[in-house]
Amino acid sequence: MAITTAMCNSFKQELLGGVHDLDTDTLKVALIKASPSASYGAATTNYSTVTGASDEATGTNYTAGGQALDSATITLSGTTAFVDFADEVFTNLTIAADGAIIYNSSQSNKAVAVFDFGGTVTSTSGDFTIVFPTADATNAVIRIS
Numbered sequence: 001m002a003i004t005t006a007m008c009n010s011f012k013q014e015l016l017g018g019v020h021d022l023d024t025d026t027l028k029v030a031l032i033k034a035s036p037s038a039s040y041g042a043a044t045t046n047y048s049t050v051t052g053a054s055d056e057a058t059g060t061n062y063t064a065g066g067q068a069l070d071s072a073t074i075t076l077s078g079t080t081a082f083v084d085f086a087d088e089v090f091t092n093l094t095i096a097a098d099g100a101i102i103y104n105s106s107q108s109n110k111a112v113a114v115f116d117f118g119g120t121v122t123s124t125s126g127d128f129t130i131v132f133p134t135a136d137a138t139n140a141v142i143r144i145s
Helices: 011-017 047-052
Strands: 027-032 074-076 079-083 089-104 112-132 142-143
Touching: 011 112, 027 047, 027 112, 047 089, 047 112
Parallel strands: none
Antiparallel strands: 027 089, 074 079, 079 142, 089 112
């Protein structure tokens, strides 16, 4: 099956219902691998789906559940609101991952977004860095227009 880059549909509904507070809740990013039995994308509803299917990546110095995202900043540009995060660095990691899931650990591990790396990305005893795109109304990973 596949990993498809998408903001999760459940997140959109929950955001409008007041479930998520993106600048005070703890958002995490976990590394995932492609699965022969499950797909990840807009229909993903929580981090537990990933771990329940054993599709979280594993490796030396990687902690299940991933890492908390730092420096969430919410900005409004014209009519588009967006969230930016500091690039996330997993240090001294030996791992292979095909994508990542951002989820809200403050809200029962509800899924926010899923990202496909476009292939397997590896690190061998080095830093594994997720570089977030330019924080603007066109490129930010979480944006509402």
